[in-house]
Structures are given as structure tokens and as C-alpha cells.
Amino acid sequence: MLDFLLNEGINASILKRIRDFREQYPVSEEMRHRVPQPRFHYYGKEIWEQALTALLAGENLLLVGPKATGKNVLAENLTAVFARPAWDISFYLNTDAASLIGTDTFKNGEVQFRRGPITQCAQEGGFGVLDEINMAKNESLAVLHATLDFRRIIDVPGYDRITLAPSTRFLATMNYGYAGTRELNEALASRFMVLNMPIIGEEDLQKLLLSQFPHLRSEYAQQLSRLFQDIRKKCDSSEISTKALDLRGLLSAVSLVENGLNLGQALEMGMINKSFDPFERQLVQDLISARIRGDLAAQDLFEEK
DSSP: OHHHHHHTTOOHHHHHHHHHHHHHSOOOGGGGGGSOOOSSOOOOHHHHHHHHHHHHTTOOEEEEOOTTSOHHHHHHHHHHHTTOOEEEEEOOTTOOHHHHHEEEEEETTEEEEEEOHHHHHHHHTOEEEEETGGGOOHHHHHHHHHHHSTTOEEEOTTSOEEEOOTTOEEEEEEOTTSTTOOOOOHHHHTTSEEEEOOOOOHHHHHHHHHHHOTTBOHHHHHHHHHHHHHHHHHHHTTSSOGGGOOHHHHHHHHHHHHTTOOHHHHHHHHTGGGOOSHHHHHHHHHHHHHHSOTTOOHHHHBOOO
């Protein structure tokens, strides 16, 4: 990951501070399996430098942006860059204080405290990824307030007060407009440095495609990137919903072509069929047909290995 950042032109002094951080806070052998090995890289020099500087300064980070801006990819990449064990914490209907902090359990004939993900992350000096934090219930948010501010503590009822390890950071993601989401309250928002995630540009998307599929012909990486931008423009003008705007679906479609399907079939599965309205599906189909041929096969898209 550090070599990738060097190639992306990240400031050398930031990279040096990251190396110092990794030397100062080595990962124990039993936690090494939690350090992620990202499949995808995030592209965007300015966002990288802002995020890295905030984490080096000891801040927590809130990644805000619409669909397909790479919030979770960046969170995973940051955890890998700092070589920290990761805890992925999703906020859903049944996420409460006990599921975050921990609860009593009966073990070896006695009642013991079973640590929750927030507590584990705090004690092991990990990076906690708080996914879709604006879906959290008030009870869950109350747990986070003391954890995320200058106090950096967790009070476990009936047990002890836990102080966060110096290397502990929390990375939260949020997307406006999803069902079940709500406005983040000011008290919680003030505990984060906030990054508004930009929409991935055509050039960066081409880089992503070619990094995942090194044998993809550059002209088709360009066409697929432009196709994605075409779909985004239709979404921005409210002609279609964002269901077909699926970056994971695009990457998976290219993988399906590599494994034997033609491009039309692969894009149908990866993007078109994400829209369940027949009229919208047809609009997306027409958009794809106007941009790129559907009968292209692996030998057309990929150079010989």
C-alpha cells in the first residue's frame, strides 16, 4: 500500500509519518489476521492526503458521499496503510449498546465479560469502521459519544473503565437518501473530521479497471468508464434511479466476461437488472447499447496473456 501511495504522488513527509506510526504501534501476531488486504485501491491524491493527515493527527474520520464514491474502499485502504486490525461495525435495527460494548456470558463456571467490537477495537488499538452511522439508534450513538471525543474512554457498566489505545481510530461512512437513514446530530458530527467524497472521475475509473484487469484493452477501459459516467449523468438528471449506478456491478461484469459471458449478458446481470422497473431497465439497456457493443467477448476485451 505504501508503494501504491508513492506512485500516486502522496507527500513524502506523510509517508514517513505513516512508517513511523507503524513502527511505533506494531500489530500483535494474534491480531494480524484482522489487518485487511484490499482488493481495490482508492484513487484520488487530494482525498488521500486529507484522510491520512487527519488520522495521523489522532482524529476520527467521517466519509460522506453518494453511492459509488468509494467510501468503504477508502476506509479499508486506510486501515491497510496504517497496518491496523479492523473491526467492521454495521448499524442496523438491532444494534444496541450491549452489542457494541459487550455483555455478560457464562464461561468456565463463572460470569465473564464478552467484549463487543467497539471494546475490542479500543483495547487492541484497531481501526473501527462504523458503516452507515446515520442509521444508528440513539442507544448506539450514546455509546459513541465518550468513545469518539477527547475523553477516549468506554465505561462498561458493572466492570471497569476502558481507555482507548493511542493507535485506535474510528472511520464512519454515511450516505444520504437510503431507507432508514436520518440526519446526523451535531454532537456526533463534531467528533469527526468530515470528508465529502467526490464522484470518481473518468481517468481514475480507468485506473481502477486496469488495476483490476491488467489485460483489459485500454480502449475498452475508456469506453466502460465513459459508460459509467453516462449512467451517472442520467441519475443526476433524475431520468433514472441510482440502482444501475453500481461500480461493484461494473467490475463484476468485466470479471464475468473474463470467465466466458459476452459483455451484454454480463452488464445485464451486473447493472441493468439492478433496476426492477421494466421501463427503467429499458432506459439503461438503451444507454449501454448506444455506448458499447453487447456481443463483445473475452478475446475482444482482453489482450492475450
